Amino acid sequence: MQPELKKGTAEVLILSLLENRARHGYEIAKLIEQRSEGVLEFHVASLYPMLYRLERRGWIEGRWLEKAGQRRRRYYKLTAAGRRALPAQRKTWREFIRAIQRVAQVEG
């Protein structure tokens, strides 16, 4: 995929994955790859900067959690602001995808 397009979509993907539960970075990358059936693939080099960016913006929040017998891991969860932003992001993308469909006559 085009890097620009991918970067644009990353935000909505990450927010969606964190909507219902907190996850750590590796999990997020894996889920994106699995759920898109391999079409979308985020390398470390683009995933982590994106996480930090969203954290800076106040949409997600990372926290170190320790589970018995494991090393501590950094889990990310949606903040209130992120939760508010998600519907708008989704709406934007819905609009955008429909627009592309209409214009480019891509099958939905």
Next chain:
Amino acid sequence: MRDWKQFVREHLPPLELSGAREAEIIEELAQQLEQSCGEAIARGASREEAEARAAAQVGDWKALAAGIRRAETPVMRQAAMRAAASMPEPWREAFHEDEFRKRRGGNMFADLLQDIRYALRMLGKAPGFTAIMILTLSLGIGANSAIFTVVNAVLLRPLPYPDSGSLVYVEENNLSKGWPHFSVSVPDFVDWQAQVQSFEEIVALNRKSFRTSNGETAEQWFGIKATKGFLEMVRVQPARGRGFADAEFEQGSDHVTLISDGLWKRAFGSDPAAIGRRILLDGESYEIIGIMPPGFQFGGTTRELWMPLTFTPEQMTQTRGSHYMSVMARLRKGVSVEQARQEMNGVAARLEEQYPDSNKGWGAGVQGVQEATVEDVRPALLILLGAVGFVLLIACANAANMLLARATVRRREIAIRTALGAGRMRLVRQLLAESLLLALLGGLLGILIAFGSTKALLSLKPDFIPRVQTIHLDGRVLLFTFALAVVTGSLFGLTPAFGILRESSASTLKESGRTGGGGRAKLRSMFVVAEVALAFILLVGAGLLVRSFGQLTAVKPGFNTSNGLAFDVPLPPARYASATQQTAFYDQVDARLAAIPGVEGVALTSMVPLGGDDELYDVGVAGRPEAADQPSALYYLVGAGYFKTMGIPLLAGREFTPQDNSSGPRVVIVNDAFVKTLFPGQNPIGQRVQFGRNYSVVREIVGVAASVKHYGLAEPTLLEVYEPFAQAPRSGMTIVLRTNGDPNRLLPTARQAVQQVDPEQPIAYPGTLEEYLNNSVALPRFRTLLLGVFAALAVILALIGLYGVMSYSVTQQTREVGIRMALGAQNGQIYRLFVGRGMGLVTLGVALGAAGALALTKLMASFASFLFLVKPNDPATFCGVTVLFAAVAALACWIPARRASRVDPLVALRYE
């Protein structure tokens, strides 16, 4: 098992973040690698294979570090890094931007080009917007560049002599008589020269004009006579020939001269053999010893001869009370003006003690030459610079406002680009590129405006500006304009750019521009308030100057300025040495001039009121003991019929007649102020007074004349005393003609009449009395006109801003207006809604402006002579300006409101 933390630490370039944060990130990345490695092993890969695969996951470590750094760094620091990108290579190394460059597939330069191309395309799509923006900015920038051109030439550029900063004027002063700057007498100068240590060189200067003739036409050349050390003081040597020899500063061997390059070209055809040639000046022979370098000036552009100034022994000792020379000096290295001033004070005090008769009350002053040269115009120029600064601020606020309005329109475009992954910095840079491009185009047009308006300014012939001939656009002005454009562009471009970024990109994609951000509307209103306030301050300032100028020009000069012509007829003393010769010449000229048809009166005078010359003497009443503060009076030497010709009313007694000559009794005419001071409540006619060089001679008052304004219309009336020419003849007189039509028409005939008497006699400085009057108010007129123009410009720009905001808010609220109208609102209510809202902004702006104006006009009034008979808080001006402003502002609100009132409710409700 590999230590992944160590691995990450080894591979990841430094993040330049806080240590704790960096450690955290390393830990998180290490876990990512560790986990993916672990999973690969679980799926059956060999340990080596799994480790290699995990290690390869990152791919580009540099890109990762850059990405993290960008994500973690606040926006302003990123801007600084962008700026660093345009810096020299070694600096840039410090800010790794590899990832950025790679992603674009180009370098910073290519990005810049892309930004500019995009900006040009966007601006081209909105030609109306672009044109108004560029025009607004160019007016602001152009006005600044024009005034800076003048300030640069007059205040900033050093005088054209090496180390001109250490050149000073040394003057005498008599503060008890109210003379802060006064010429120097020869004996005082000689004593200074002998006693003062602060100066490397101290040189007395005397202006002199010479009559010269090549046998056909008579010409007048102007020169400066200077004492020993002149060339060393200015530190300029002749380009050809030699400087003065010491022996040439002795009386008798002082007939040598240096000439200007211009005179050498003009009169000698650049002939090298001109050096050594002798020329006749005022009938005396001078040897040309050298030619000064091209461009050398001293004493003004018209001065083209420089020669030794020498004194007779009695001049050096006897004439301590006769002040007529200027003195200039070069400070010794390490000596400050203040130190020199202190030393001069001491010397002057000693002389005062030593020669109480002549030096009582006389002190000495030292002032930097550059400072003294610009003393009169500096306040005016600084105020004008401040005024154009205001104009530029208003232009900036306008530009920012237009960008904000446009940003609303462009929200969708920007939202889509953000959604597609355009970085914030990329967008900010894009928007900045647009505003900088606008500002630079505005600057370019501004240069043209500055060029044109500087020309227009100089066509007003502001001769009162020192070094006016050196005013031109130079590299410094261009640089100033460029810097101004860049600063302007960033100033008005940044606000809207960051405004856009603050908004959530996603939320705007769907919306139409109709409901634009409330914060932004507030910002735009604030800009308008600021514009109104600034424009109001300027308008008040201009209003005060206009009122003051009106008061000034309402002052009567005390003589009739219409249809009067004056010119100098300076007789060379060599050929007209005796009093008889001088009187005979002027008598003949007088008769010939009077015979010219159209001439209604002719009179001789030693000086013309408002002409800039002066001659002052202590005056006393015969028989009365000398008072401690003997009053001084302006001394006019005038011919018969002077008062009738000048149109100065006689209040008592009689006018001078041809019978008031050397064989008649010595008589004088004085003015009413003279009578009031010396003969209060008495009949002055027949009283006897003493003054001047022949103080012992007693003269009888035969007439009292009304006062004239001598130094300027705003100046107080002085004591005046008039003596008949035939009783104290001299060689350098001015002739005044009263004509019955345009006086300039008679100038050639008048010249002929003079040369019929003496074909080698030139006339100098011809000018109408009207011109004398106009020149005396040239500086106030100049600053009033300019401040008026700038205030008008400011008001127009502020009104454009107000109109823009109002008309935008009407557009935004079309639907609301439609609903109100559908619910039965009347046109009047709609008007009230919008005009009321706009006038609310205006009221706030005017209130702020009035407060600012009160402070700033007080500053303006603190400059002497700025306000004449007008108080800085003049209520009439403040009220007038407020009413004027309110009226035009109401118009600017009314036009958009009218559009709103014509909204068709049906259309408006469907309006999207």
